[in-house]
Structures are given as structure tokens and as C-alpha cells.
Amino acid sequence: MSNALARLALSAYRWAGFGLYPVMGPYLAFRAAKGKEERGRRRERFGHASVERPAGPLVWFHAASVGETNAVTPLIREVRRRGINVVLTTGTTTSARVARDRLGDTVIHQYVPLDLKPAISRFLDHWHPDLAVMAESEIWPMTILELGARHIAQVLVNGRMSDRSFARWKKRPAIADALFEKFALVVAQSEADAERFRTLGALPVLVSGNLKVDTDAPPHDPAALAAYRSQIGDRMTWAAISTFEGEEAAAGAVHRLLSERTGLLTVVVPRHPERADAIEETLVGQGLKVARRTRNDTITAETDILLGDTIGEMGLYLRLTEIAFVGRSLFGEGGQNPLEPAMLGCAVLSGPNVQNFRESYQRLAKSGSARMVRDVEMLAKGVAYLLTHDDIRRKMIEAGQDSIQEMRGALVETVRSLEPYLNPLTVKARLHPREA
Structure with missing residues (x-):
């Protein structure tokens, strides 16, 4: 696929999102009836914020489900320790509970907006993140493109690429390159994962190890x-x-x-x-x-x-x-x-x-x-x-x-990799502590 065809495909994806947007309400209502969405928070999936944005620097973390949420929790704690605000999005009710249990009110939790332009634009218009950090294998085309258009640095941490996903992306190299080149940094779990990300167009790519090893042991009653x-x-x-x-x-x-x-x-x-x-x-x-x-x-x-x-x-x-x-x-x-x-x-x-x-x-x-x-x-x-x-x-x-x-050691390596992005936000938070 040529670069021109890749741009055409991504443009078609964007416009398909506009077409799907009106029918997503009934779909989310159906999911809510099955307990897969929180009824009172469905508007968040359309990018409507449920709370005000705090003043000061802010990092958007996204973790799809429970495993990813657990993995990035120590990293989020490190960012909060620096006085930087965090909005954490997750995609499931279960991961929302995990975020509440493990992070409490130290972060703002929202459900991740649908990967449709109106929802993503509304989300970014409200939160204005200084940095976006995605966990593991979250590759959402419209989200990546909108962050890129706004010149918001986006980083993939604890990155992994399954055999199936790699094979699928390799069949669409131009689209893969158009998306993966938008990442300012990919921090991969292993050298094998790193090589796959490089093949698909991501640069630079570093290796940290698996953040899940550096998490706390699963809690119990x-x-x-x-x-x-x-x-x-x-x-x-x-x-x-x-x-x-x-x-x-x-x-x-x-x-x-x-x-x-x-x-x-x-x-x-x-x-x-x-x-x-x-x-x-x-x-x-x-x-x-x-x-x-x-x-x-x-x-x-x-x-x-x-x-x-x-x-x-x-x-x-x-x-x-x-x-x-x-x-x-x-x-x-x-x-x-x-x-x-x-x-x-x-x-x-x-x-x-x-x-x-x-x-x-x-x-x-x-x-x-x-x-x-x-x-x-x-x-x-x-x-x-x-x-x-x-x-x-x-x-x-x-x-x-x-x-x-x-x-163990992935957390230290990941924080070190993120220092060029976190240090300016840390300075800003310290200069304006009341705003952070």
C-alpha cells in the first residue's frame, strides 16, 4: 500500500467515525444493560468530562483493562510524586474499580473516549494534556492522529506486540508507518517486541523489561x-x-x-x-x-x-x-x-x-x-x-x-526513558505548586 493509499484509508476511517457516532449511543446503552458500561458515566465515552481540568501540567495515561492498569500504577505514582496531575482513562468497569482501589483520588479517572473524531477532539479540548502515555498495545488510529495534529507527545510504555498483531500490521505497512511514526517514544517489554515496533516505523524504541514485575503483589481480603x-x-x-x-x-x-x-x-x-x-x-x-x-x-x-x-x-x-x-x-x-x-x-x-x-x-x-x-x-x-x-x-x-x-527494574528504566518529557513538567509543577 502506497503512502497516498494509507492517507486515504485513514481519512476513510475518520469519516466512518462521523457516520458511526450517532449510533454509538444505543450500542453503549446495550453494553450498560449487560454491565459492561457504567450507566451514569456513558457520556465520558463521547469525550464529555465529568470533572473540571485542574490547573497546571497534566499527563494523560491510558490503560485498557486490569492488567495494564496494574502495570502502570507505579509509574503513575511516580508522576504524581512530582506534583504533575494525571487523568487516567480505562476501557472497562473492572479496571475503573482497580484504579479507584489502587490510586484513589490521587488521579482523575475517566472512561476512555471512543476512537471517533468528535469524541477524541472533545476529550482533548477539555483536558489539554501535556503528554499522553499509552500502555502495552493500545494503538487507536484517530487518537494517535489527533494527538499528532495537536503536537502532543505520545509515548507507548510496557509495549508489546503479539504475533497476530504484528502479522496484521505487516500487511498494511504504509498505515503502520503513518501511525507508529507519531510516537515520540516506544518503551518495549523485550528486544523482540522492540524490533517489531521498529519494523513498523516506530523510532526511537527502547527496552525496559515488563512493568508488571515491578507492581505490588495482587491484594486480598x-x-x-x-x-x-x-x-x-x-x-x-x-x-x-x-x-x-x-x-x-x-x-x-x-x-x-x-x-x-x-x-x-x-x-x-x-x-x-x-x-x-x-x-x-x-x-x-x-x-x-x-x-x-x-x-x-x-x-x-x-x-x-x-x-x-x-x-x-x-x-x-x-x-x-x-x-x-x-x-x-x-x-x-x-x-x-x-x-x-x-x-x-x-x-x-x-x-x-x-x-x-x-x-x-x-x-x-x-x-x-x-x-x-x-x-x-x-x-x-x-x-x-x-x-x-x-x-x-x-x-x-x-x-x-x-x-x-x-x-525487576522495568520501572526505573521506564522513568529514566521518560525523563526528557517529565522533567519540564516537574519544573512547571514546582514553579506553580498551587496550580498542580
Whole structure:
């Protein structure tokens, strides 16, 4: 595709946005009815601010969902420590709750505006950010173009590029170049990610490591943890977390294979808790007794499965076990983040499909803290082996925590990379402290 065709395609995208704008109201109302949007804050998705802009320098951070929000939280705290205002946008109700829990009123939270020119323009007209910082893989054409047109520096931090996304962008090199060249800086998670961003036209590109390693351990409710541990007693446990369709049934099959010998309790935490009713039906159909977190069911001696059908409580579920299978890897595609279970003292098991977190798994596998399984039968054997070999399980856990410690440092590198953009704002905030 030529540069002229790329400009034409992006212009068509812009005008298509104008056409879609009037019908987005009913669409967001439909999402709100399903609990995917906050009813009272839908106007924010059209760029309408719910609060006034504070005086002084301001950085716009965008984090799509929970993982990205957790990843940039320490970076946001560093920016706030300098007296610089922050408006944080997220795309899900869950990430909004995480932002509130972790950052409180130290930042202004808004839902991210739709990637349509009227919404983006309205958002930027109100907030006038001095810098825009996007997390991981947030590439929204109209947002990038509007920031570029206003000469607002935009930086991608903790950047990653999946196999699928890279292949898709490579088919449209002129469009990729027109967008990625707009980034003032890309700070990538790995050298492999960095090379992909460079190939697509981003310059300069630096490597920091993964910000998720430098985050705090996932929080938990101590009272809930104590209650569950009391109910579980001395039963053996394992967890299947961030599961996708098919993997909950696999966890049920593993439980049935092992429970008679071990008196096992299996913890299942789906990636999308709204599937909980269907998951429970599947597990009950396998002859298993299910306790659900949302019902506050008591775990009894007859309970086979604790279904963790809540959001934001991974820290609770992982503290109930020392063995964690990480989903979207047997029946899904791309994998899920293995760092949290390693951080919280779990031996990690995973299926082979972990393309989106390849480097993290490579680091953990090399240290001996993560093992890959091909299928359900191999998963059952892996869980059984770790349940019955305390020394091997303990070595995996220790290796995982050592690996996490070795991988830390991404926050320092990211802050160092951002200094040319943050230093002038820091000076401005200090010169006008009442405005910041």
C-alpha cells in the first residue's frame, strides 16, 4: 500500500467515525444493560468530562483493562510524586474499580473516549494534556492522529506486540508507518517486541523489561483468606486461573482423576466471570459440587470446586494454593500473564499456546519455575506430581520468586526513558505548586 493509499484509508476511517457516532449511543446503552458500561458515566465515552481540568501540567495515561492498569500504577505514582496531575482513562468497569482501589483520588479517572473524531477532539479540548502515555498495545488510529495534529507527545510504555498483531500490521505497512511514526517514544517489554515496533516505523524504541514485575503483589481480603483456609483445612489444592472456554471442563476432568486419591479441592478462576453460570453447569454436569465466591458458599468436605467468579480477587485465590495452571493456553490462544502466580509463590503450569507472553514464560521455564503441558492428561499428571512431591514444588516456587526478583527494574528504566518529557513538567509543577 502506497503512502497516498494509507492517507486515504485513514481519512476513510475518520469519516466512518462521523457516520458511526450517532449510533454509538444505543450500542453503549446495550453494553450498560449487560454491565459492561457504567450507566451514569456513558457520556465520558463521547469525550464529555465529568470533572473540571485542574490547573497546571497534566499527563494523560491510558490503560485498557486490569492488567495494564496494574502495570502502570507505579509509574503513575511516580508522576504524581512530582506534583504533575494525571487523568487516567480505562476501557472497562473492572479496571475503573482497580484504579479507584489502587490510586484513589490521587488521579482523575475517566472512561476512555471512543476512537471517533468528535469524541477524541472533545476529550482533548477539555483536558489539554501535556503528554499522553499509552500502555502495552493500545494503538487507536484517530487518537494517535489527533494527538499528532495537536503536537502532543505520545509515548507507548510496557509495549508489546503479539504475533497476530504484528502479522496484521505487516500487511498494511504504509498505515503502520503513518501511525507508529507519531510516537515520540516506544518503551518495549523485550528486544523482540522492540524490533517489531521498529519494523513498523516506530523510532526511537527502547527496552525496559515488563512493568508488571515491578507492581505490588495482587491484594486480598485477609478475613476472606482466613475463612477459606479454615474451611479448606489440610486438603490439597490447585488452581486453574484466567481460564477460557474448554479449560474449566479440563480442570473438572483433572479434579475427577485426582480427587479420590488426594481429597483435592480445585480452584477455578475464569478470565470472564460473566460466564460463571455456564461454567457451573458444565462442572455440575461432570458430577462435581461447586461453591461460588459470589454466593459466599461455604467450602465443605463435599465441595469439589471453588469457582472464583469475582473480579479483582486473584490475590485471594492464588494464596489458597501453591500450584497454578494459567489458562488461555490449552484451548485458547496467546496465553495469560504467569508473573502473578510466580510472584505469589505458586509453581506454574501452562499449555503450549503462550505467544502473547512468550518472554515471561521463557524466563520462568529456564529457571525451572514453569512447566508446559500438551493436553489434559499431561496437566493431570503435572498436578499430581507437584501435589505429591513437596521438594520439587518448593524448588519451582523458589525459582519463580528468584526469577521475579531478577526481572525487576522495568520501572526505573521506564522513568529514566521518560525523563526528557517529565522533567519540564516537574519544573512547571514546582514553579506553580498551587496550580498542580
